[in-house]
Structures are given as C-alpha cells and as structure tokens.
Amino acid sequence: MSGSNSSNPGERATAEPLQLSVHSMPRLDLADEAAARRTASGRLKLLLVLLACAAPVVASYLTYYVIRPEGRSNYAALIDPAREMPAALPLLDLDGNVVPAGSLRGQWLLVAVGTADCQSDCEKRLFAQRQLREMTGRDRDRIDKVWFVIDSAPVKPELRAALAASPATLVLRVSPADLATWLAPAAGESLESHLYLVDPMGRWMMRAPPQLDAAKFKRDIDRVLRASSSWDTPGR
Numbered sequence: 001m002s003g004s005n006s007s008n009p010g011e012r013a014t015a016e017p018l019q020l021s022v023h024s025m026p027r028l029d030l031a032d033e034a035a036a037r038r039t040a041s042g043r044l045k046l047l048l049v050l051l052a053c054a055a056p057v058v059a060s061y062l063t064y065y066v067i068r069p070e071g072r073s074n075y076a077a078l079i080d081p082a083r084e085m086p087a088a089l090p091l092l093d094l095d096g097n098v099v100p101a102g103s104l105r106g107q108w109l110l111v112a113v114g115t116a117d118c119q120s121d122c123e124k125r126l127f128a129q130r131q132l133r134e135m136t137g138r139d140r141d142r143i144d145k146v147w148f149v150i151d152s153a154p155v156k157p158e159l160r161a162a163l164a165a166s167p168a169t170l171v172l173r174v175s176p177a178d179l180a181t182w183l184a185p186a187a188g189e190s191l192e193s194h195l196y197l198v199d200p201m202g203r204w205m206m207r208a209p210p211q212l213d214a215a216k217f218k219r220d221i222d223r224v225l226r227a228s229s230s231w232d233t234p235g236r
C-alpha cells in the first residue's frame with residue numbers, strides 16, 4: 001500500500017551487521033618457559049663456578065710461562081711444555097712394594113736421580129735437595145723430596161737412615177728406561193746430573209744445571225711457589 005513504512009523482512013535481515021566470534025589464541029605454557037629459564041641460569045652459574053676454580057691455576061701458569069717480564073732470566077731450564085708424569089710409571093719402594101705414580105701428585109716434588117751406591121756427586125745433590133727445601137722457609141711443607149734409584153743394588157744402610165730422617169726423602173726404584181719416558185737430562189749429561197722440579201699436578205717443569213748453584217735455583221723455586229700460592233696448599 002502507498003505510503004506504508006513497512007519493509008520486506010528479507011531486506012531487514014540483509015541489513016543487520018554480521019556477528020563474529022573471537023576465539024582466544026593458544027598461549028605458551030608459562031611453567032615450561034620458567035623451567036627453561038631456570039635450566040639456562042643454572043648452567044651459566046655452573047660455568048661461572050668452574051671458571052672461578054680454574055682461573056688461579058691458569059693465571060699462575062700464564063704468569064710464569066707466557067707473561068714473562070722483560071729482563072727476567074731463569075737459572076734453571078724451563079720445560080715448555082711441561083711433561084706429564086706417566087700414569088703407568090712403574091715405581092717400587094725399597095722393600096719391593098708397588099707405589100702408584102699417581103700417589104706422588106698433590107705436592108711440589110724436588111727430584112734427584114742416582115744409583116744405589118750414591119758416590120760423592122750423588123751425596124752432594126741429596127744434601128742440596130734437603131737444603132733447598134729448608135731454604136724455602138714457610139713454603140717448605142709444600143715440597144716433597146724424592147730420590148729415584150735407577151738400579152736394583154741395595155742402598156747403603158747409613159744413607160738409608162739419613163734419608164729417613166725427618167723430613168724424610170721418598171726413595172723409589174725405577175728403571176732408567178722407564179724414567180727417561182718422563183725426565184730428560186741436558187744434552188751431553190746423564191739423568192743423574194740434575195735436580196728436577198715437578199708441580200703438584202705431576203708435570204715436570206724445571207731442570208737445574210749439573211753444577212748446582214743452590215741460591216740461584218732457590219730463586220727460581222720461590223717464583224713458582226709464589227705464582228701457585230693461590231691454588232696450591234701444603235699436603236696431598
């Protein structure tokens with residue numbers, strides 16, 4: 001009918017706005033994310049702890065072997081790189097009992113080498129070995145004295161008694177061939193000609209000249225003891 005404001009129902013339906021449904025987006029599992037952060041943080045802390053423990057050892061070796069002040073000279077020969085003690089080095093005490101090479105680790109070692117009869121030069125080195133340890137003063141408890149006997153002959157009773165006097169020298173038998181897989185003399189010299197210095201990790205790192213000047217060698221020993229003082233303590 002003319003003038004009517006009625007409209008077609010279908011037109012009203014078409015004009016109505018669309019109704020949209022909004023669905024929430026999936027969320028990350030917050031608990032898993034927190035656990036991952038804790039794991040990463042824990043690994044970082046462990047790495048920092050390991051670095052802190054290793055830093056003094058690394059620093060002391062860098063100081064002595066790498067960052068060498070100009071004009072500094074060593075009396076003894078530095079062994080670079082230092083030589084690791086063979087784990088299977090066959091050692092016996094004077095009673096014939098097996099001594100594991102690993103048991104020598106944990107202390108600085110001042111090492112002499114000789115035959116059981118120990119003539120004049122040998123006795124002088126053993127005396128110098130004892131004196132050098134005592135000359136280090138308060139650091140002497142960080143050093144053990146070792147004498148490697150490179151034959152099977154009996155050690156003289158009077159020498160054996162002297163070596164047993166406190167602080168005792170550890171006397172061990174080893175064949176020269178086996179010992180030569182670790183220690184080595186200077187060119188033209190024999191294994192018995194020197195005193196050797198071994199660090200607490202079992203690495204041979206210094207060899208004194210055959211004609212020993214104890215005061216000069218003592219200065220070299222003092223340097224390495226100072227360089228390692230932050231991580232090395234007396235006793236095994």
